[in-house]
Amino acid sequence: MIPSGAPIVTAAQMRAAEQAVFASGVAQDELMERAAAAVAREVARFAMDRPILILAGPGNNGGDAYVAARLLHARGHDVNLVATGTPQTGAAERMQALWQGPTSSLYAARPRPVLVDGLFGTGMTRPLERGLAAVFADLVKQADFTLSIDLPSGIDTDSGADLGAPRGIDVTLALGALKPGHLLDCGGERCGTLLLADLDIPIDTRWRSVARPRLDTPGAHSHKYCRGLVAVIEGAMPGAARLAARAAMAGGAGYVVLAGDRPWGDGPDALVRREVRSAEDLTEFLGWDRIDAVVLGPGLGRDRRAEAFLRAAFAAPKPLILDGDALTLLGSNAARWLQTRPAPTWLTPHWGEFDRMFAGEGSKIARTLAAAAEARATIVHKGADTVIASPKGDVRLLAGASPWLSTAGTGDVLAGLLAAQVVQEGKGIVPASAAAWLHARAAQLAGPALIADALIMHIPQAVSECL
Numbered sequence: 003m004i005p006s007g008a009p010i011v012t013a014a015q016m017r018a019a020e021q022a023v024f025a026s027g028v029a030q031d032e033l034m035e036r037a038a039a040a041v042a043r044e045v046a047r048f049a050m051d052r053p054i055l056i057l058a059g060p061g062n063n064g065g066d067a068y069v070a071a072r073l074l075h076a077r078g079h080d081v082n083l084v085a086t087g088t089p090q091t092g093a094a095e096r097m098q099a100l101w102q103g104p105t106s107s108l109y110a111a112r113p114r115p116v117l118v119d120g121l122f123g124t125g126m127t128r129p130l131e132r133g134l135a136a137v138f139a140d141l142v143k144q145a146d147f148t149l150s151i152d153l154p155s156g157i158d159t160d161s162g163a164d165l166g167a168p169r170g171i172d173v174t175l176a177l178g179a180l181k182p183g184h185l186l187d188c189g190g191e192r193c194g195t196l197l198l199a200d201l202d203i204p205i206d207t208r209w210r211s212v213a214r215p216r217l218d219t220p221g222a223h224s225h226k227y228c229r230g231l232v233a234v235i236e237g238a239m240p241g242a243a244r245l246a247a248r249a250a251m252a253g254g255a256g257y258v259v260l261a262g263d264r265p266w267g268d269g270p271d272a273l274v275r276r277e278v279r280s281a282e283d284l285t286e287f288l289g290w291d292r293i294d295a296v297v298l299g300p301g302l303g304r305d306r307r308a309e310a311f312l313r314a315a316f317a318a319p320k321p322l323i324l325d326g327d328a329l330t331l332l333g334s335n336a337a338r339w340l341q342t343r344p345a346p347t348w349l350t351p352h353w354g355e356f357d358r359m360f361a362g363e364g365s366k367i368a369r370t371l372a373a374a375a376e377a378r379a380t381i382v383h384k385g386a387d388t389v390i391a392s393p394k395g396d397v398r399l400l401a402g403a404s405p406w407l408s409t410a411g412t413g414d415v416l417a418g419l420l421a422a423q424v425v426q427e428g429k430g431i432v433p434a435s436a437a438a439w440l441h442a443r444a445a446q447l448a449g450p451a452l453i454a455d456a457l458i459m460h461i462p463q464a465v466s467e468c469l
């Protein structure tokens with residue numbers, strides 16, 4: 003579980019926000035007391051009367067741990083503390099001095115039913131030392147319940163990379179804001195339930211976790227065209243385009259046209275077919291002013307005809323959702339081409355497609371943001387963690403979606419859902435975030451061993467939860 007629509011900041015941004023609070027007259031010790039009070043509250047709630055072991059590292063994460071130990075002890079809890087080194091910050095040193103209870107070294111530590119991880123937080127700069135990682139993992143394994151302060155120790159704050167974090171942490175209490183490491187890469191699966199403590203630190207950021215969208219019920223006087231017309235272009239593998247078209251219908255588009263070789267074919271009767279055999283046909287079709295958005299790429303193929311279709315769709319002044327083969331055809335020319343588009347574009351690459359289109363280094367967020375700015379397109383960079391970035395610098399992160407989504411065709415469903423949101427919700431990151439939420443929720447409703455077709459069946463339920 004992940005706090006919905008919560009602000010996300012990097013380690014450096016969190017430090018800057020903290021400095022601004024200090025500059026406004028709040029002492030560092032006061033902020034640490036606030037953080038630790040939130041930790042103690044959560045630990046007490048889960049611990050009940052069970053013995054607690056608190057691990058305190060050398061930095062301010064350890065400082066929070068010393069204060070939490072003192073607060074829990076004062077409330078009558080049975081607390082033991084393990085110090086892994088000498089405090090390296092003034093605040094941590096002062097808080098250590100105030101802790102009067104039982105303290106041991108790491109290697110003398112005895113497992114206890116409740117474990118609090120205050121080893122490292124946003125200051126993690128390198129992998130956990132092996133011995134420490136092994137003892138830590140063992141203490142987590144033997145505890146009934148583990149809570150990590152701010153981040154699981156051994157997760158990189160900005161990328162979520164694994165720096166030796168154990169499995170089995172039950173709750174992570176993020177302090178002040180979420181960090182990318184809570185959602186990306188290994189972070190997404192190591193945090194357990196993610197909670198967020200408000201420390202009254204002003205946070206200024208354009209990055210947020212994906213939130214449940216607010217969708218509109220059609221008005222009393224709605225008609226099919228005012229609810230949005232989506233055109234999906236068929237190619238070599240018609241099943242993929244059909245999945246996208248059906249997802250657009252289930253996602254609330256008023257009218258969906260499947261354009262391809264055949265004016266008939268499988269699919270719901272409500273799906274309108276249009277014969278489009280050549281790029282010229284496509285250009286003519288896309289000249290229809292009722293069309294509000296176009297989906298191109300699912301099952302398109304990569305032959306000359308597919309390329310000609312891509313050129314025709316590019317030139318049409320219509321919002322365009324590009325997926326699958328269309329992205330592969332764009333390849334490393336993507337940014338150059340996309341800059342010339344006469345209307346907004348959304349791209350939905352998985353990591354392989356993304357890598358073929360965009361070079362660059364850094365975290366998944368940094369790369370997706372740079373690509374969105376360069377290509378002037380909103381990018382939904384899919385995977386176990388999904389990073390959505392707009393050219394303006396907005397980011398939405400989604401983690402914790404069902405791993406059963408890793409099956410063929412679920413990406414086609416996302417492309418269709420996105421088109422339905424584009425025709426109803428408009429521009430930029432808003433429809434992309436809504437589509438990602440609906441997709442993940444439909445997967446949750448579909449349960450284990452889902453197939454893409456089943457995912458579509460659950461979209462209306464997901465939509466109904468957003469009205």
Ligand SMILES: NC(=O)C1=CN([C@@H]2O[C@H](COP(=O)(O)OP(=O)(O)OC[C@H]3O[C@@H](n4cnc5c(N)ncnc54)[C@H](O)[C@@H]3O)[C@@H](O)[C@H]2O)[C@@H](O)CC1
Nearest residue numbers: 034037061062063090122123124125126127128129130152
């Ligand atoms: N930013 C905020 O708003 C607040 C932050 N607080 C706490 O402060 C934490 C950040 O504190 P720090 O910046 O001191 O960082 P940490 O406490 O995360 O750790 C930094 C220390 O650990 C060392 N270190 C890093 N990686 C190591 C490794 N693999 N092995 C051994 N040593 C390693 C560093 O050299 C440094 O001495 C936050 O995570 C949070 O818990 C709270 O006290 C108050 C509010």
Ligand SMILES: Nc1ncnc2c1ncn2[C@@H]1O[C@H](COP(=O)(O)OP(=O)(O)O)[C@@H](O)[C@H]1O
Nearest residue numbers: 384385386403404405407408410411412413414
């Ligand atoms: N392990 C996973 N956990 C959560 N979601 C996943 C996982 N693997 C894939 N997904 C999601 O499933 C979809 C797969 O899309 P894609 O790879 O394009 O498949 P296809 O092209 O076969 O439709 C994406 O929305 C992606 O985010």
Ligand SMILES: [K+]
Nearest residue numbers: 122151153155
């Ligand atoms: K921690």
